[in-house]
Amino acid sequence: MRPVRTAFAGALLATFALAGCGQSDGTTAKATAPATASEPAGFPVTVKAENGDVTIAKKPERIVSLSPTATETLFAIGAGPQVVAVDDQSNYPAEAPKSSLSGFKPSVEAIVAQKPDLVVVAYDNDKIVAELGKLNVPVLWENAAVKIDDAYDQIADLGAATGTKAKAEEVVTGIKTEIDKLAQAAPKDKKLTYYHELDNTPYAATSSTFIGQIYGLFGLTNIADKAPDAAGGYPKLSAEFIAQADPDVIFLADVKCCQQSKDTLAKRPGWKALSAIKNDQVVQLDDDIASRWGPRIVDLAKTIGSAVSKASN
Incomplete structure (x- = not known):
């Protein structure tokens, strides 16, 4: 397990200072387009991630997560059933569909083989964001959090991107409340x-x-x-x-x-x-x-x- 830890430590030191995230509530023309019979309310939606404004046309049904943090978040906010594959480091929750996919050494071919309609990454290793973009695969790059508010913001991002916004807001509120209570005590x-x-x-x-x-x-x-x-x-x-x-x-x-x-x-x-x-x-x-x-x-x-x-x- 040591090689993986070493790789993580290197990525950690390099990326914790670069995180940036944010969510748009759909103020662009695309994001505010009325939902049709085939489009759940809230879609299309534009989410601001590390790789800029990402527009997601419809509710994702085949999500690939190459980030253990994102995997945990997706299941916590109720988007677990939409996840078809997660990376080899995503070991929680137990029901996450773990695969041999790697977030540290991502393979475009292996990712595309999962037929994803949304990919979530924590690192842009091997320029995976641009490579998947060439194939018109939506990617959310949710970098390592620098501040606690970044963590909350990323949960909101994933909620907006997956059609689970209300549950995401509930999760954030619960985390804030519990941590405040623990800190005060x-x-x-x-x-x-x-x-x-x-x-x-x-x-x-x-x-x-x-x-x-x-x-x-x-x-x-x-x-x-x-x-x-x-x-x-x-x-x-x-x-x-x-x-x-x-x-x-x-x-x-x-x-x-x-x-x-x-x-x-x-x-x-x-x-x-x-x-x-x-x-x-x-x-x-x-x-x-x-x-x-x-x-x-x-x-x-x-x-x-x-x-x-x-x-x-």
Whole structure:
């Protein structure tokens, strides 16, 4: 699994700073055209994605998702029955029609063989957006979220694109409500510091990133913000830097990929005496949930909230 994680980490570092999304409610002439007997209400619709304004003529019936985040979102908003194939990294939900398709090394031929009327991607690897465009296949490029609002906006995008706008709005409202409730309930008086480990290289994520903003809601201070190359959002930290910062809580997002735990951390030079290790404040996250920006960010928020409460007692 390590090669996949390495590929993801590279894509993560390169794309989290480039996300941009938005949804149009159909203010163009095409988008506001009246529905016919063969066109469900709301179509044609124009959605603003990373690849510009994408007009979808009719409700998609054969969606191909090359983004694990988009896959989770599509099923959460009720568009699951419209999905005919997902990429090899889309492992949630269980009923998603997983295939050998790759979002990192996309094959135009393999994608087209699924006869899609909509393809959703998180990365434009091998210029797949333009290549599918040449074949008149509608593509939504929903890049990695930079802000929490980007995640909400992408859910809205997919809702508009698939004819499930109302359900998408319901999902967004539910996420916002739950995360706000969790954040407000978390104790913040101890001013806890934390370290979020992306992989055991180790790379971290600063407060300016999507993941860092979620931690920020819980009043946590990110040690990575003071790293020498923190400006890029995903600095590679030295073992010495982390040992000196001595975070109160350590969150590991490299459990599945790299089998990291409190015990493995304790074997790193100079780490055995870290407060988080001595006080049993090392939190093992689900790698997938911690690296995606879809509906399950609520689950991540719950884990963070529980960890903050435990560390504050």
